[in-house]
Amino acid sequence: MRPPAAATPHRPHARRLAALAAAALLALPPAAAGPTSAEPAPLRVEGWIAAGRLQARLDLTPALDAELERRLGSGLSTTVRLTVAALGASGAAAAAAARDFDVRFDVWLETFTVTIREGEAAVASRQGADWATVRGLLATPAPFDLGPRAALPPVFAVEARLELDPVTSRRLEKTREQLTHPVGGPSAGARSVLGTLAALLLRSPPPVATRSRSGPLTLAELPIR
Amino acid sequence: MTTPAAAAAAPPAAPPARRAGPPPWRSRFSLKLVGALLLAATLPLVPALLLANWLADSNAGVWLAPRVAERLSEVPGTYQELFRARRALYAELARSLARGLPRPAPARAASLQRAVAEVPRLQHVELLDPDGLLLAEAERPRERDEEGGWRPVPVSVTLPGGGTLRATFTIEAALFAELDETRELAETARDMDRARGELRRSILLVFAAMVAVAALLAVLLGHLMARRTVARLALLAEAHRRVAGGDLTARVAPGGEGGDEVEALAAGFNVMVEEVRQGRDRIIYLEKISGWQEVARRLAHEIKNPLTPIQLAFQQLEARWRSTPGGDERFGRLLGEAGEIVRQEVATLQRLVEEFSAFARLPDVAPAPADLGAFVAEFIRTSPQLGEQAEVTMTLASDRLPVALDGALMRRVLVNLAENAVQAAAPARARLHFGVARSRDRAVLTVADEGPGVEWALRPRVFDPYFTTKGEGTGLGLAIVKKIVLQHGGEVELGERPGGGASFTIALPLAPAAAPPRGGREPL
Numbered sequence: 148m149r150p151p152a153a154a155t156p157h158r159p160h161a162r163r164l165a166a167l168a169a170a171a172l173l174a175l176p177p178a179a180a181g182p183t184s185a186e187p188a189p190l191r192v193e194g195w196i197a198a199g200r201l202q203a204r205l206d207l208t209p210a211l212d213a214e215l216e217r218r219l220g221s222g223l224s225t226t227v228r229l230t231v232a233a234l235g236a237s238g239a240a241a242a243a244a245a246r247d248f249d250v251r252f253d254v255w256l257e258t259f260t261v262t263i264r265e266g267e268a269a270v271a272s273r274q275g276a277d278w279a280t281v282r283g284l285l286a287t288p289a290p291f292d293l294g295p296r297a298a299l300p301p302v303f304a305v306e307a308r309l310e311l312d313p314v315t316s317r318r319l320e321k322t323r324e325q326l327t328h329p330v331g332g333p334s335a336g337a338r339s340v341l342g343t344l345a346a347l348l349l350r351s352p353p354p355v356a357t358r359s360r361s362g363p364l365t366l367a368e369l370p371i372r
Numbered sequence: 373m374t375t376p377a378a379a380a381a382a383p384p385a386a387p388p389a390r391r392a393g394p395p396p397w398r399s400r401f402s403l404k405l406v407g408a409l410l411l412a413a414t415l416p417l418v419p420a421l422l423l424a425n426w427l428a429d430s431n432a433g434v435w436l437a438p439r440v441a442e443r444l445s446e447v448p449g450t451y452q453e454l455f456r457a458r459r460a461l462y463a464e465l466a467r468s469l470a471r472g473l474p475r476p477a478p479a480r481a482a483s484l485q486r487a488v489a490e491v492p493r494l495q496h497v498e499l500l501d502p503d504g505l506l507l508a509e510a511e512r513p514r515e516r517d518e519e520g521g522w523r524p525v526p527v528s529v530t531l532p533g534g535g536t537l538r539a540t541f542t543i544e545a546a547l548f549a550e551l552d553e554t555r556e557l558a559e560t561a562r563d564m565d566r567a568r569g570e571l572r573r574s575i576l577l578v579f580a581a582m583v584a585v586a587a588l589l590a591v592l593l594g595h596l597m598a599r600r601t602v603a604r605l606a607l608l609a610e611a612h613r614r615v616a617g618g619d620l621t622a623r624v625a626p627g628g629e630g631g632d633e634v635e636a637l638a639a640g641f642n643v644m645v646e647e648v649r650q651g652r653d654r655i656i657y658l659e660k661i662s663g664w665q666e667v668a669r670r671l672a673h674e675i676k677n678p679l680t681p682i683q684l685a686f687q688q689l690e691a692r693w694r695s696t697p698g699g700d701e702r703f704g705r706l707l708g709e710a711g712e713i714v715r716q717e718v719a720t721l722q723r724l725v726e727e728f729s730a731f732a733r734l735p736d737v738a739p740a741p742a743d744l745g746a747f748v749a750e751f752i753r754t755s756p757q758l759g760e761q762a763e764v765t766m767t768l769a770s771d772r773l774p775v776a777l778d779g780a781l782m783r784r785v786l787v788n789l790a791e792n793a794v795q796a797a798a799p800a801r802a803r804l805h806f807g808v809a810r811s812r813d814r815a816v817l818t819v820a821d822e823g824p825g826v827e828w829a830l831r832p833r834v835f836d837p838y839f840t841t842k843g844e845g846t847g848l849g850l851a852i853v854k855k856i857v858l859q860h861g862g863e864v865e866l867g868e869r870p871g872g873g874a875s876f877t878i879a880l881p882l883a884p885a886a887a888p889p890r891g892g893r894e895p896l
Contacts, residue, residue: 221445221448221554222447222448222451222452222551223448223555223559223562234407254448254452254455255452255548255551312562312563312566313669314563314566318563321560321563322563326571330719338545341578342449344574344581345571345578347574348577348578349570349571349574350573351567352566352567352570
């Protein structure tokens with residue numbers, strides 16, 4: 148309970164101004180809130196040690212719902228970012244790896260084109276794929292290399308974060324261009340001062356991800372292949 | 373009211389205050405001014421900020437509307453439906469063509485030719501036997517403007533008796549270009565929608581920065597404006613404080629720009645202080661004169677009383693000597709010489725007593741309407757002895773100078789000034805110049821001579837009673853002049869005549885009806 152406020156001399160003007168300022172601030176809705184934290188879904192993981200490094204194969208089938216199929220089959224280029232991390236007891240990531248799946252459904256050919264990237268480099272590509280193939284690529288992706296065994300805690304959990312359409316640096320740059328040249332795009336040449344300033348201050352929005360987490364894995368019990 | 377005469381007669385004013393009071397940033401007035409400008413500059417921006425927030429929040433901008441992004445993302449699906457419909461249509465057309473093929477081989481080629489000519493979008497058709505050998509084909513001639521404008525859609529139909537009919541239809545390539553453009557647009561809209569929260573934040577930040585810049589400019593502008601005004605007001609306040617402490621020499625340099633209110637206030641303050649100073653000096657002088665009049669009255673009384681017994685006693689002594697025959701002849705001569713001395717000194721004392729009495733009995737002024745120019749001219753005309761003693765000239769610069777004056781007393785003023793000039797010029801013949809003019813709301817009378825003038829150091833004392841630079845005289849003449857003038861509400865000052873000589877300037881208030889309004893032009 149708060150102690151009673153000390154008596155202060157009356158300053159009607161100052162109080163009125165303060166009240167107005169407070170009302171103005173309250174009238175502003177809060178800025179975009181970050182992602183809400185929810186309990187992660189269970190994740191099936193097969194882990195092993197190869198050449199002294201932790202390898203993890205995930206089964207993300209439960210995370211791939213019909214909405215994902217609708218989104219990926221919309222005909223737009225869609226990126227699915229899969230981030231896998233080995234979490235220690237404190238929840239801090241001891242190791243992590245990420246992979247982007249650029250998926251594009253050709254509405255004429257009615258087939259998918261999938262490009263898999265790690266960082267900026269494309270590591271695999273598949274054209275003319277059907278949904279079952281794409282789903283397979285996403286549900287059971289190639290094993291992730293989670294780094295040297297020595298860097299891992301004795302007991303850890305593997306967490307997968309599936310993020311749909313993250314605002315990548317490339318996309319952020321495009322958005323900035325759109326803000327700077329709202330009419331006709333950069334080729335039109337017309338530049339908006341407000342848009343330019345807003346583009347300078349634009350940041351990546353916080354990620355919205357679906358999380359799944361495995362049960363505890365004991366490093367010593369992992370098979371060596 | 374300040375006049376040239378009064379200004380010269382007044383003790384020199386202290387130099388105007390230049391720097392006083394708190395610095396502008398600590399002045400409450402400055403803070404209020406800066407605050408007012410800050411509010412004036414930023415208040416309009418607050419609704420703008422709220423409006424920007426509303427725009428961002430209600431997605432008034434097309435790119436920020438989630439429905440736009442959603443609908444755009446559905447467009448490729450619509451194209452997909454269109455493409456499927458086209459494919460189905462083309463497949464049905466091909467099947468229809470296969471069903472209508474005639475049996476004889478030559479007739480089939482002609483049928484295919486007719487088909488490419490009649491079936492819309494059918495570009496090419498070929499008939500293959502079960503082994504894949506080409507039996508017949510037809511090609512629609514490609515028109516020049518169709519080059520690159522179409523995309524082929526192949527359709528294959530298995531014929532009932534074996535063999536295959538392969539038809540190639542076309543679909544507009546523009547549809548794919550539109551699809552690509554729409555897809556790109558939809559992806560941009562989706563990205564914008566995805567970053568909507570951040571966009572809103574950045575736009576609000578830009579507006580907030582604009583508000584901050586406007587506020588900063590307002591503060592700087594307010595500070596610059598306040599610094600000058602507050603400094604001038606601080607000078608005024610400092611001068612006011614000095615006056616309140618009794619220093620009536622305090623003045624303020626207006627330092628205005630284009631005659632603003634502060635400048636008018638400073639000018640008004642200076643005039644007010646000058647009037648107060650003159651009023652105070654007048655009161656002090658009149659009180660001093662009053663005291664000297666009392667002294668003169670008592671002196672006259674104390675001196676006058678023994679004079680007659682002295683004179684009578686000496687007359688009796690002389691009578692007794694004359695009535696006693698055979699006296700000492702040398703004593704008789706001595707008595708005669710002493711009697712002459714006593715009579716002369718008693719006469720001098722009697723004259724002194726008369727002057728003291730006259731000074732002590734100066735009557736109060738009983739003013740009556742008069743014209744100053746006419747009054748001076750009348751004085752000169754009715755003073756023949758003045759013409760005998762001096763050469764007199766008169767300059768009348770203004771026609772009408774109505775004043776309120778006591779004719780007898782003011783005449784005495786002129787007599788005293790004229791005598792003063794005559795005595796100063798002696799033994800030479802004096803040259804007297806009377807001048808009458810108007811100065812703002814004053815009638816100004818100047819009495820100047822061409823004598824030796826008065827030393828600068830002695831000028832402040834010439835109007836003090838009993839102060840004289842002449843061997844003879846009581847030193848009351850100029851004191852009487854000043855008292856009479858002050859009682860008329862005027863001022864008198866001693867100056868220097870250009871070309872040499874003394875110049876007395878008397879400024880009397882004009883009668884109200886004749887005084888021009890403030891700021892009016894003086895008659896030339």
